[in-house]
Amino acid sequence: MSTLLQLVNEVLRRTGQQEATTLLNAQTPIIQTVDFLNDTYFEMLQRLKVRRLTQSNSLMTVAGQATYTLDANVDLDALLPDSVRDASNATPLPEISSTYAIELGENASGKPQYFYRNGSQLHLYPVPDGVYTIDYQAQIKPQTLSQNSDITALPVSWEKVLIMGAQARLEKFLGEPASETYLLYRDGLLQLKSLAPRKPGYRMKGFYRGARSV
Structure with missing residues (x-):
């Protein structure tokens, strides 16, 4: 399981940027990379049904x-x-x-x-x-990643998709063409969605939330 610092450095390497030794008092483009990893992380959690969560x-x-x-x-x-x-x-x-x-x-x-x-x-x-x-x-409830040692709740095998999504966002921020990277990220999401185990099929019984006005 990669730490946030390791994920940040992988994204920085892929975009030709200098790696970070710490996220404390981070500057551009490190701070943006942290934000982009969080944006991608929460997007993945929203789009994918992760049983382990x-x-x-x-x-x-x-x-x-x-x-x-x-x-x-x-x-x-x-x-x-x-x-x-x-x-x-x-x-x-x-x-x-x-x-x-x-x-x-x-x-x-x-x-x-x-x-x-x-x-x-x-x-x-x-x-x-x-x-x-x-x-x-x-x-x-997933927590925002901010510290060097923070880790995601995603399976290790999903990290490459997380990195790809953050890379596409950072490339756009840096003014570089990001269309290819973004398409690879979207393809990765679709593949994960097709392979991810579905949550058990619970069914509401009786009265349900919103059945009556509060």
């Missing part, structure tokens, strides 16, 4: 507490459908809207049967009346 986790409820914040590296909007489950019997908790929870009686308490999202927090309904374990799966 999916993580399983759980939370323990507290009696009388309905609202929970998930781990900082978990994207709440990327919860996998049907993955929020009662750990005791693996029963999925259907997703509802906050309006529907109010209609049911927002002060009701008991074993959680549903959940809904509000901002960055997960709400359980009814309000837990004790300690329960709730399992969930979600895509990890």
Whole structure:
């Protein structure tokens, strides 16, 4: 797995630029190369379904507490459908809207049967009346690469496509023809997309997010 510094230097070598010894207080074109690697990295994550970015986790409820914040590296909007489950019997908790929870009686308490999202927090309904374990799966929220030793969450074999995309962007920044490099990058993305393992085919059950207005 290459570090950010190694990736930057590979892009710099390919474009005939002087390599960097550190990214600390980087100057042109090193700082632009870091930005272009991040731009390409996030584009790849958006376009490709990376199973290895999916993580399983759980939370323990507290009696009388309905609202929970998930781990900082978990994207709440990327919860996998049907993955929020009662750990005791693996029963999925259907997703509802906050309006529907109010209609049911927002002060009701008991074993959680549903959940809904509000901002960055997960709400359980009814309000837990004790300690329960709730399992969930979600895509990890990728972090921006900035330090010398930072690494991506991509498989090693995908790094050449990442480098190609950053190289095309840097060539454009330097005023050089980048059409060929960019086409190679796009071809690489298409090949990865055809070979990448698909995520499990989860299916939403019951009420779904957005079914009722909030």
